[in-house]
Amino acid sequence: MTVEFEAIGVVGGGQMGSGIAQLGLVHGLRVYLLDSDAQALARASKSISMSIQRLVSKGNISEADASAALQRLHCTSKLEEMKDCDLIVEAIVESEEIKKKLFIDLDRISKASAILASNTSSISITRLASATNRPAQVIGMHFMNPPPIMKLVEIIQGAQTSDETFLATKALAQRFGKTVICSQDYSGFIVNRILMPMINEAFYALYTGVATKEDIDTGMKLGTNHPMGPLELADFIGLDVCVSIMRVLQAGLGDAKYIPCPLLVQYVDAGRLGRKQGLGVYSYHKLPEPAKS
Numbered sequence: 557m558t559v560e561f562e563a564i565g566v567v568g569g570g571q572m573g574s575g576i577a578q579l580g581l582v583h584g585l586r587v588y589l590l591d592s593d594a595q596a597l598a599r600a601s602k603s604i605s606m607s608i609q610r611l612v613s614k615g616n617i618s619e620a621d622a623s624a625a626l627q628r629l630h631c632t633s634k635l636e637e638m639k640d641c642d643l644i645v646e647a648i649v650e651s652e653e654i655k656k657k658l659f660i661d662l663d664r665i666s667k668a669s670a671i672l673a674s675n676t677s678s679i680s681i682t683r684l685a686s687a688t689n690r691p692a693q694v695i696g697m698h699f700m701n702p703p704p705i706m707k708l709v710e711i712i713q714g715a716q717t718s719d720e721t722f723l724a725t726k727a728l729a730q731r732f733g734k735t736v737i738c739s740q741d742y743s744g745f746i747v748n749r750i751l752m753p754m755i756n757e758a759f760y761a762l763y764t765g766v767a768t769k770e771d772i773d774t775g776m777k778l779g780t781n782h783p784m785g786p787l788e789l790a791d792f793i794g795l796d797v798c799v800s801i802m803r804v805l806q807a808g809l810g811d812a813k814y815i816p817c818p819l820l821v822q823y824v825d826a827g828r829l830g831r832k833q834g835l836g837v838y839s840y841h842k843l844p845e846p847a848k849s
């Protein structure tokens with residue numbers, strides 16, 4: 557099966573979905589973008605447009621290509637409008653129950669040949685696929701944050717995913733200029749299996765008073781050559797997303813070492829979700845301008 561993708565659907569227009577939609581647009585695809593929250597959809601559309609304009613100012617694409625790309629964007633609130641899409645990728649909340657419900661709907665509305673992909677960070681692709689009548693065409697397509705910048709896509713074949721689905725998804729990721737790595741379908745796959753316990757440990761270091769947040773981050777940046785410290789990275793990912801992934805690791809791998817740190821859980825309970833909310837481990841609220849005398 558050689559699929560020449562023309563149109564993709566993206567469900568969820570948050571940090572990840574808007575970036576994935578942008579990738580599709582600048583690589584010549586029609587993109588149908590849906591979010592259950594109208595305000596989130598409007599924000600996504602605005603951020604895609606600003607981001608594509610930035611590509612023009614940097615000389616990465618022409619004004620004409622940018623305008624053509626934006627004309628290929630269809631923001632919608634109706635899943636049915638994705639019926640002709642060749643591939644639909646979901647980037648909604650990291651909850652198995654909610655994702656499964658969506659996959660049932662996607663299976664119902666999409667054309668028979670369509671691939672259904674999940675951008676999940678950790679949830680079993682095999683179980684999401686089982687919610688559909690096309691498990692051979694369900695796959696994990698895990699972009700990194702932010703999708704337009706990060707070079708990697710981790711592809712996860714569920715127990716029933718066909719090789720044709722894998723090759724078509726890999727070809728799409730490569731069309732987006734990404735390097736592909738392949739993971740078996742075990743909780744957390746490759747990247748989060750290794751990354752999240754490190755982030756969780758950084759929270760334990762903060763929780764037990766080993767060091768300040770700044771020293772923990774500086775230690776890992778300068779001591780291990782990471783571009784961001786683990787706490788800073790957790791804020792960037794979203795602390796709610798980090799807790800969800802730790803819980804998936806705990807349930808799927810059954811080891812107490814994956815229990816999310818109480819401090820991380822408490823931040824999420826308090827609504828400190830990271831950069832996207834303006835407050836996480838660090839505060840991202842702009843300080844008020846000093847009063848002019």
Ligand code: NAI
Pocket residue numbers: 567568569570571572573590591592593596646647648649650651654658675676677678698699700701792793794797832
């Ligand atoms: P986000 O919270 O920024 O965006 C999620 C969006 O989905 C929201 O706009 C919400 O309104 C929408 N949504 C929720 N339920 C919906 C539904 N049933 N139908 C339609 N829209 C719905 O989350 P983010 O960070 O973009 O994450 C999305 C997915 O991507 C999650 O599965 C996450 O694990 C995964 N992911 C996240 C990364 C990160 O660094 N944040 C990195 C790689 C994957």
